[in-house]
Amino acid sequence: MAKGIWVIVEQRNLEIRKVSLELLSQGRILANQMSEPLVAVILGKGVAGLAGTISGYGADKVIVVDDEKVADYTTGSYTSVLNQLIRKGEPQAVLIGNTAIGKDLAPRLAHRLGVGMVSDCTGMEYDETTFLAFKRPIYGGKAFAHAAVNVRPVLATIRPNSFPMAVPDPSRQGEVVSETATIEAADLQAIVKEIVIAASKRPELTEADIIISGGRGMKGPENYHILEECADVIGAAVGASRAAVDAGWIEQKFQVGQTGKTVSPTLYIACGISGAIQHLAGMGSSKVIIAINKDSEANIFNLADYGIVGDLFEIIPLLTAEFKKLAS
Amino acid sequence: MNIVVCIKQTFDTEAKIVLGANGKIDTAGVKLIMNPYDEYAVEEALRIKEKVGGEVTVVSMGGDRVQETLRTALAMGCDKAVLVSDPALESPDEWVSAEVLAKAVAQIPYEIILTGRIAVDDGSSQVAVRMAEALGIPSVSSVLKLDLQGSKALVTREIDGGTEVIEVPLPAVITAQKGLNEPRYPNMPGIMKAKKKELKMLTLNELGLTGADLGPRASIIRYSLPNPRSAGKKIAGEAADAAKELSRLLREEAKIL
Numbered sequence: 287m288a289k290g291i292w293v294i295v296e297q298r299n300l301e302i303r304k305v306s307l308e309l310l311s312q313g314r315i316l317a318n319q320m321s322e323p324l325v326a327v328i329l330g331k332g333v334a335g336l337a338g339t340i341s342g343y344g345a346d347k348v349i350v351v352d353d354e355k356v357a358d359y360t361t362g363s364y365t366s367v368l369n370q371l372i373r374k375g376e377p378q379a380v381l382i383g384n385t386a387i388g389k390d391l392a393p394r395l396a397h398r399l400g401v402g403m404v405s406d407c408t409g410m411e412y413d414e415t416t417f418l419a420f421k422r423p424i425y426g427g428k429a430f431a432h433a434a435v436n437v438r439p440v441l442a443t444i445r446p447n448s449f450p451m452a453v454p455d456p457s458r459q460g461e462v463v464s465e466t467a468t469i470e471a472a473d474l475q476a477i478v479k480e481i482v483i484a485a486s487k488r489p490e491l492t493e494a495d496i497i498i499s500g501g502r503g504m505k506g507p508e509n510y511h512i513l514e515e516c517a518d519v520i521g522a523a524v525g526a527s528r529a530a531v532d533a534g535w536i537e538q539k540f541q542v543g544q545t546g547k548t549v550s551p552t553l554y555i556a557c558g559i560s561g562a563i564q565h566l567a568g569m570g571s572s573k574v575i576i577a578i579n580k581d582s583e584a585n586i587f588n589l590a591d592y593g594i595v596g597d598l599f600e601i602i603p604l605l606t607a608e609f610k611k612l613a614s
Numbered sequence: 615m616n617i618v619v620c621i622k623q624t625f626d627t628e629a630k631i632v633l634g635a636n637g638k639i640d641t642a643g644v645k646l647i648m649n650p651y652d653e654y655a656v657e658e659a660l661r662i663k664e665k666v667g668g669e670v671t672v673v674s675m676g677g678d679r680v681q682e683t684l685r686t687a688l689a690m691g692c693d694k695a696v697l698v699s700d701p702a703l704e705s706p707d708e709w710v711s712a713e714v715l716a717k718a719v720a721q722i723p724y725e726i727i728l729t730g731r732i733a734v735d736d737g738s739s740q741v742a743v744r745m746a747e748a749l750g751i752p753s754v755s756s757v758l759k760l761d762l763q764g765s766k767a768l769v770t771r772e773i774d775g776g777t778e779v780i781e782v783p784l785p786a787v788i789t790a791q792k793g794l795n796e797p798r799y800p801n802m803p804g805i806m807k808a809k810k811k812e813l814k815m816l817t818l819n820e821l822g823l824t825g826a827d828l829g830p831r832a833s834i835i836r837y838s839l840p841n842p843r844s845a846g847k848k849i850a851g852e853a854a855d856a857a858k859e860l861s862r863l864l865r866e867e868a869k870i871l
Contacts (some may be wrong), residue, residue, distance in 0.1 A: 298774075304720055360780075361743075361753060386773040393708070393740035396631040397747040400833030404707055405738040419835060424736050428631040429639060431736070432835045455754070475752045476782040479768070483776035490774050496870075520871060537773065538793045544627050544734055545650055545792060553870050564627045572842060574868045576860065582848075591846035600853045608861035612871055 290323040290347075291316055292377040292439075293367065295340055296387055298332055302363055304493050305383035307343055309444055311452035312410070313381055314344030319412045323347060324380060326460075327371060329364060331357035335463070341460030343452060348460050349375075352407065353467040358481070359387050360472030366395045368603030370401060371465060377439045381417055383441040385492075388444035396441045403441035404433045408448045408550065408571070418442070426567030428543030445551050446493040471580070485519070491540065494523035496553045497569075503558015504597055505578060507535040512599065513557060516606040521614060525549070526567075527559045543568035557598045615668035615762075617659045617685040618719050619692065620742065621652040623676055625681040627734055631749040633837055648683045651730025653797040654790035658760060659728050660691045661795065666762070669693045671722050675703060675714055681813060688808035689800030695813040696722070702818055702825035707832040712744030714828070717821040720749065722784055728769070731756045748785035753787035754780050758794055 293313045295306040310326060317324040326345035328336060330352065337348040349371060358364050367543050368391075372380060379469035381394075382388040384406045394403065396403035409421030416434050420442055424431045435441065491497065498513050498520075525542040526535070542549055544564040554572035559565060561577070561584055569575070570589065576597045587593045594601055626645040634640035648656070655753050659670045672687040674680050675698040684695040698718050706714070719727060727746075734741040739755075748752035758771035758777065766783045800808070818824060825839075847863070849856045864870050 294699075338657060386756065388750070389739050390743065390753075393743035394747050394753070395710060396740070397709065397744040400709075400831075402707055402833075403740060404832060405708075416835070422738075424705075425625065425629075425631045425639075426627070426734060426737065427840065429633070430838045430840065432838065433832055434835055435832045437831050446657070472750070476754065476780050476786075478778060479781050480779040481773070481776065482778070483773075486775065492774070535840055541792075548737075553868075562628075563630065567627075570843065574864075574870060576864075587848065588845050589843035591865055593846065593848045594853075594855065594856045594860060595848060596849075596853055604854050604857035605860060608857050609871065611758055612865060 287379055289376045290325045291320070292325045292327060292372070292375070292380045293345070294380065294382045295326050295328040296383055296385060297333060297336060298338065300330070300332055300467065302336060303383055303385060305385060305444065305446040308446065308449045309381050309383060309453050310340065310343035312346060313447035314452065314455045316410070316412050320378070325349060325377065327351070327368065329356040329367060329467070337460070339454070340409050341458050342454035342456050344458070345460045348462050349465055350462060351467050352466050355469055358478045360476050360478060361390055361394055362476055363467070364391050364471050365398060366469040367467045368395055368471040369398050372379060372439060379440040379442070380596070382441070382443045384445045388443045392441055392443045399439070399441070401437050401439060401441055402435040404435060405443050406444050407444050410442065412445070423548065426564065427548060427570050428567050436557040441470070445548070445550065472548065478496055478562045479610070489521065489523045491523045491525055491542070491547050494549070494551050496520050496522035496555070497525045497542070497549055497551045498522045498555040498557065499525035499527065499559060500530055500557045501559030502533070504530055504535060509599070510536060512602050516602055516609065519606055519609045527562070556586050557602060558587055560584045561588070615662060615666050615725050616685045616723040617662055617668060617670045618722055618727045619652070619659045619670060619672045619687065620715055620719070620745070621656065621672055621674050621683060621687060621728065622649045622733045623647070623649060623674065623680045624649045624733055624735040631839070633839060637836055639837060646679060646683065648686055649730050649733045651732055651734070651790055651792070654792065655728035655730055656687050656690055656692060657795045657797040658790060660789065660798070662726070662762065671696060673715065673718055673722070675699070675711065675718070682814055682815050685808050688811045688813070689804040690798055691804060694811060696816060697813065698816045698818070698821065700818040702828065705834070707830035708738055708740035708744060709831045710828045711741045712748050714818070714821065716745045717740065717823060718816060719745070726784055727787045729787070729789055731791050741789055742789045750869040751785050751787060752782050753789070755781055755789045756791040757788050758791050760788060760794065785847035814832070
């Protein structure tokens with residue numbers, strides 16, 4: 287009996303993360319190719335109500351662990367519960383979003399299960415000989431490794447924005463199975479004291495469809511508001527180059543590049559960014575790249591789909607106004 | 615306090631990546647550096663030592679050239695270095711690296727283990743967390759602030775869209791995120807002193823392991839390079855016209871917005 291492809295669904299405040307929906311969508315395609323069931327697992331407090339949405343994205347079965355003990359993510363509690371569920375359910379593959387939680391959880395879980403894992407994949411394909419072949423950027427996106435796992439279950443974390451989200455089918459009814467959380471004492475050592483989510487109406491950088499980034503050409507922290515105003519018209523996230531972060535103009539969490547976040551949005555707008563190799567490594571896989579820079583020789587123009595040579599302080603407000611016209 | 619720092623030698627972040635005739639990443643002529651995230655771990659270890667005293671041991675695995683990077687850590691102020699080097703470790707997967715490092719670290723007294731949250735070469739972010747599991751101790755990933763309080767630590771870590779404060783008992787593995795501190799550069803006296811500090815080489819055999827214990831669980835099938843992007847359209851004209859034209863192209867040609 288086939289034991290299925292599993293997707294670990296991540297939620298925050300009972301909102302399912304976008305990458306989890308992408309994984310369910312792609313997981314459904316793989317499950318069909320393999321003739322395996324698609325199984326979703328969700329942990330948290332009050333998550334039982336999300337099973338319907340998860341089924342709508344293609345899960346044949348939803349394993350729900352709705353328990354106070356897993357209300358907040360901790361490495362130990364989630365590893366403990368998932369280790370038990372996986373040993374019991376014996377899936378062929380377990381797919382996890384490459385989020386802050388996924389990056390912390392998946393290696394721990396893989397080691398406890400004694401299996402291999404492929405991190406931060408942007409591609410995955412099924413064939414009968416390899417089973418699952420993964421593609422992952424290395425050297426910050428300057429090259430790709432194509433990798434496979436030799437033992438089962440195959441564990442992988444998948445980068446947000448790597449696969450399209452399916453149109454959900456609300457009439458689709460999956461089987462819902464409730465499981466209880468038993469957590470080994472050794473896994474209860476770390477305690478979450480406080481969670482601070484920065485108030486922002488903008489999307490998370492790694493999940494955003496559109497990113498508008500500013501570099502050295504921004505000239506100072508006081509000028510980022512022109513990017514923010516543009517971002518809010520088109521629903522974009524704001525990013526930055528290392529030069530701007532190192533100058534102290536913008537917080538490090540906004541840095542895009544090999545020593546910051548690696549992103550692959552549909553549209554990346556680089557403003558006053560010269561295009562250092564370590565920045566390109568972090569955004570080179572964006573579908574469409576726009577460069578706005580007053581230096582016509584800037585390297586960024588060598589890979590931008592559309593470029594404007596000019597003063598960003600003049601052009602961006604004009605562009606914002608154009609985008610506003612489109613929106614209305 | 616006994617502190618262990620695990621570091622990795624990586625390509626310089628400005629390095630261009632080329633595939634060799636064998637299809638693998640070509641290392642010829644590439645400048646090798648300490649993984650930038652590991653520098654934050656070394657710096658944090660040194661700050662702890664300066665505050666409460668103790669000994670910092672820096673651990674790595676790889677070929678002979680890794681000695682240079684370990685010497686850099688010693689020049690920054692670490693006390694001792696350990697390098698696990700063995701022909702059987704030519705292309706370890708993350709499971710193998712974690713098992714080997716755990717064995718090496720277990721031979722050293724430690725209250726805390728520090729390392730970078732990711733290595734800028736393979737970027738898999740697995741080994742530190744796997745090593746914690748192999749050692750049977752907790753770990754906290756992507757740490758921005760570390761506050762030691764006796765037998766436990768209060769740790770601020772980066773999460774998507776914010777931060778989280780975690781209390782964790784020691785010993786624990788802490789992985790450093792950019793922002794934890796500003797790493798120092800080795801100075802001349804430090805570099806001179808580093809030459810005399812202990813750098814111990816260990817083989818798998820000396821760790822009680824054999825190549826046969828370490829069959830990788832994941833494997834690389836092949837490497838490839840991204841399709842080179844080419845320069846697209848440069849939009850000329852007055853700023854207002856260029857903005858209008860760009861907006862039109864995004865809508866009509868790129869079909870975005």
